[in-house]
Amino acid sequence: MQPRIPRPTVIAAIIVGMTALTLAGFLLPALWYEIVDRRDAGRLILALLGAGAAFALYARLLWQNLMRRTAPAHRLGLAAIAAICWALPPLLDTGQGWGNALLVPAGLIAVVLPVREAIAVTAAATVLTPVYGVLLGLPALTVLYEVTGVPLGAFSGYVTVWLFHVVQELREARAELARSAVGEERLRFARDLHDVLGHSLQAVALRAEVAERFVERDDGRVRKELTEIQTMARDAVRDVREVVRGYRATSLRTELDGMSAVLRAAGIRCERPEVSPELPAHVHEPLGWVAREAATNVLRHSSASWCEITLRAGRDRVQLEVVNDGAARRGAGDAGSGLAGLAERITAAGGRFRAGPAGDGTFRVTASVPAKGDA
Known part of the structure; x- marks a missing residue:
């Protein structure tokens, strides 16, 4: 069974929601530690404001690019997300999971930037992120995870947006084919109607001209032409009805x-x-x-x-x-x-x-x- 494809805005909303849940899973252990164990109001407010701002900006940029509403300002948005996510670990506690925040911007690199720039930025981020992690004192496994996580996150974001646009273009192509099919049927009907009426009306016009020429000289010829005109008109009406009903050929x-x-x-x-x-x-x-x-x-x-x-x-x-x-x-x-x-x-x-x-x-x-x- 093949499910019916929802509207593009519904699919985009689902993608944004699922992405937000995935990113929240990265930082959930760190936020849980701040809320349950540390219980420092100042640090908790800083954590919630930083994570909330990064997620909100991330969701907006992803939505805008899914809807093909790209803008140069999106580069600044990506830079702001990277700055927030790279500032949270040293401001809070890298040992409690905040090191995962370094991977959050990766998913938007290939979404916001053109492909060539995205490849260069992804390569640079793949090198700089683990180096920064080492400077912050992150565990070796976490640093290794970030080495693979940055390119995987960038590729995942690119494929998600690409597949969404492919589905949208297929919907538009299907609708265009339906409109083309209707247009072809209208053209076929117009051709049939022209073929039926064109010759008949031309013949009626010629017969009427002949009748006009003999109106003063030969009443019998006029009556004959009028009879022919009536016959042609009835035949034309019958042919038109056949075309409309689809009987003709x-x-x-x-x-x-x-x-x-x-x-x-x-x-x-x-x-x-x-x-x-x-x-x-x-x-x-x-x-x-x-x-x-x-x-x-x-x-x-x-x-x-x-x-x-x-x-x-x-x-x-x-x-x-x-x-x-x-x-x-x-x-x-x-x-x-x-x-x-x-x-x-x-x-x-x-x-x-x-x-x-x-x-x-x-x-x-x-x-x-x-x-x-x-x-």
């Missing part, structure tokens, strides 16, 4: 080809089933609409990684089933208007339609229509 094979291509372009694994050439002609239009709407729903309303399309042609009914993972959790009253419209179309064609979560993290759309047109 609708092919289920074409719709499934387009659906699988769009989903694969969005990074969703999808294979088109084989469509028998003996499939009844009347099933193409309603099942084609199901394929279009199902593809749009997968792109817009799920975080799918795969989509399975199954076409079954029996003696009595032809069934199309579309299943995808990453189903959105919706209430019963949240069904989209697209699915409601599909249900109406399939019912009008004498078929059956079902759509909804299957309970295992998948979303299933099933439509079946009679195999015989007069059913």
Whole structure:
């Protein structure tokens, strides 16, 4: 089961919160000692103010960079965090865990600075931090931990922000693909409408010009031209209705080809089933609409990684089933208007339609229509 991806701000808030908890774990033993054992109000206030200021500034810088709101002033913020964290051990007691504060700034090095500068600063910090630890009299194991902790912290911060931005860009790409699919459908409809009306209206205009020329000379010719104009106008109205209803040259094979291509372009694994050439002609239009709407729903309303399309042609009914993972959790009253419209179309064609979560993290759309047109 693939969970639905939350909004970017929710993911950013979770990252900031988890990072704050991790950093608090570094200094928890030292703060516990100040509160429970030492009980020196002045030192406790200094410890809380220093740690609180460093954590608050750290959280703000991390949030700003997750939201791509970078600024030159962030370098000053990183420097301020480093100054606070490097000042706490000598001001308090390095023997009670305050030496861990030296590692706190490492997680922001590759987040605030460009990659080349971050590599240089990380290398310098990897050397200077243990040297400073030795001068403070930290235990050998603590100094060794800091040698490995600085590059690991810098790399961890970089990967966290990078993965967040990758997820955000994938969401934007998915939304853009959905908009492109809708735009392509509009262009297709516009082309069909132009093909239908362009020739018909041009022919009507020419017939009207001919009738105008003979209006004073040949009443019979005028009546003939007007009759032709009426016939052309009725044919144009019929053709437009066919375009709007999707009857004009609708092919289920074409719709499934387009659906699988769009989903694969969005990074969703999808294979088109084989469509028998003996499939009844009347099933193409309603099942084609199901394929279009199902593809749009997968792109817009799920975080799918795969989509399975199954076409079954029996003696009595032809069934199309579309299943995808990453189903959105919706209430019963949240069904989209697209699915409601599909249900109406399939019912009008004498078929059956079902759509909804299957309970295992998948979303299933099933439509079946009679195999015989007069059913």
